[in-house]
Amino acid sequence: MIPGLGSSPIRYDMFNLVRDAEEARRLDKCERIYHRGQQMAWDGKEILPMLLAKHGGVKLAPELRKPLMQVFAIILWGELAAWRISSQLADRLVPLEAKMGATSQAFDEARHFYVMYDYLRELDYQVEPLDRAPQALLDLVLKADKLPYKLLGMQLMVEPIALTIFQTVRESGIEPVLCELLRYYERDEARHVGLGMQYLPSMLKEMSKREIAALFAFQVRLMALAMAELKFMEKDLKTIGIDPRTIIDRTRSKQLAALHEALAAVGIDPHEQRNYAAAALNAATEYAFPDESVRHEPRARLEAAWRRFWHQDARRDASEFAVHEHAIKTVHGVQ
Numbered sequence: 134m135i136p137g138l139g140s141s142p143i144r145y146d147m148f149n150l151v152r153d154a155e156e157a158r159r160l161d162k163c164e165r166i167y168h169r170g171q172q173m174a175w176d177g178k179e180i181l182p183m184l185l186a187k188h189g190g191v192k193l194a195p196e197l198r199k200p201l202m203q204v205f206a207i208i209l210w211g212e213l214a215a216w217r218i219s220s221q222l223a224d225r226l227v228p229l230e231a232k233m234g235a236t237s238q239a240f241d242e243a244r245h246f247y248v249m250y251d252y253l254r255e256l257d258y259q260v261e262p263l264d265r266a267p268q269a270l271l272d273l274v275l276k277a278d279k280l281p282y283k284l285l286g287m288q289l290m291v292e293p294i295a296l297t298i299f300q301t302v303r304e305s306g307i308e309p310v311l312c313e314l315l316r317y318y319e320r321d322e323a324r325h326v327g328l329g330m331q332y333l334p335s336m337l338k339e340m341s342k343r344e345i346a347a348l349f350a351f352q353v354r355l356m357a358l359a360m361a362e363l364k365f366m367e368k369d370l371k372t373i374g375i376d377p378r379t380i381i382d383r384t385r386s387k388q389l390a391a392l393h394e395a396l397a398a399v400g401i402d403p404h405e406q407r408n409y410a411a412a413a414l415n416a417a418t419e420y421a422f423p424d425e426s427v428r429h430e431p432r433a434r435l436e437a438a439w440r441r442f443w444h445q446d447a448r449r450d451a452s453e454f455a456v457h458e459h460a461i462k463t464v465h466g467v468q
C-alpha cells in the first residue's frame with residue numbers, strides 16, 4: 134500500500150494480479166473482448182432504421198404481434214439487467230483486463246436495451262411490469278451481492294438463454310426486421326458469454342470447496358427459475374411457431390459448453406461433480422417439456438424424466454457458439 138493513502142479504493146495492484154501463464158492467457162482474452170467490442174460496435178440508430186427501410190417496416194400477422202411482443206418485452210428487461218450487472222462488474226472487478234471486458238459489455242448492453250425498446254415501439258409496446266416468473270430470474274442475479282454469482286448467473290446462465298431465443302427466433306423467419314436485427318445481438322452476446330468463461334475460473338480459484346458448492350446451489354435455483362420462466366413463455370413461443378423443447382435443448386448445450394470451459398480451466402471435472410439437485414431439475418424439466426414422441430404417454434414421459442436424471446451430458450466446448458458469428462455492418466464496415 135502506498136503510505137499515507139490508507140485503504141484507498143484505487144487499486145494500484147490492478148496490473149499485476151496474474152498468478153500463472155494459464156491465467157495470463159485467460160485475462161488476455163478478457164482484454165481482447167474490450168478491443169473486439171470496439172471493433173465490432175454497430176450503431177443502433179443507423180441499423181434499425183436501415184432494416185425498417187429495407188423490409189418496408191415491420192411485417193407481422195396481427196395475431197402474432199402480442200405473443201412476439203411479450204417474449205421480447207422479457208428480453209428488453211433482461212437487457213437492462215445485463216447492462217446493470219456488467220456495469221457492476223466493471224466497477225468491482227479489479228484486474229485491468231477483466232474490468233475492460235466488463236466495461237465493453239456494459240457499452241453493448243446499453244445499445245441492446247435502447248434498440249430493443251425502439252423495435253418494440255414499432256409494435257406499439259407500452260411499458261408494463263414483467264410477470265412474476267421472468268422477473269424473479271432477473272431479480273435473483275441482480276440482487277446477488279457476490280461477483281461470482283453475478284458472473285455465473287448472467288454470463289453463463291442467462292446470456293445462453295437469450296442467445297438461444299435469438300437464434301431460434303431468427304431461424305423461424307417470423308418477422309424480417311427482427312430476424313436480421315438478432316444477428317447483431319447474437320454477435321455481441323457470444324462475446325459476453327466469453328467473458329464469463331474466461332474470468333469465472335479466476336474467481337473459482339479464490340473460493341473454498343464450500344463456497345463453490347454454495348455457488349452451484351445458487352445455479353440450481355437459477356435453473357429452476359429459468360424453467361418457470363420458460364413455462365410462462367410456453368404459450369407465446371408456440372404461437373409464434375417455436376417449440377419450447379428446442380429452446381431447452383439448445384440452452385442446455387450452450388450453458389454446459391460455457392460451464393465446462395470455465396471448470397476445465399481450474400481442473401474441475403464436471404462429471405465427477407455430479408450435482409443431484411441439478412439432475413433432479415433436469416428430470417423435472419424433461420417431464421414439464423416432454424419430447425413430442427412421449428407427450429401423450431404418462432408412463433413413457435416419466436421414464437424419459439428418470440433417464441434424464443441419470444444422464445451424463447457429453448463434454449462440450451466453446452465451438453457451440455460458432456453459430457452466432459454472423460457478418461454484421463459495424464461502424465467500421467461489414468465484418
Ligand SMILES: [Fe+2]
Pocket residue numbers: 212215241242245322
Ligand atoms: Fe444483450
Ligand SMILES: [Fe+2]
Pocket residue numbers: 215242292321322325
Ligand atoms: Fe449480453
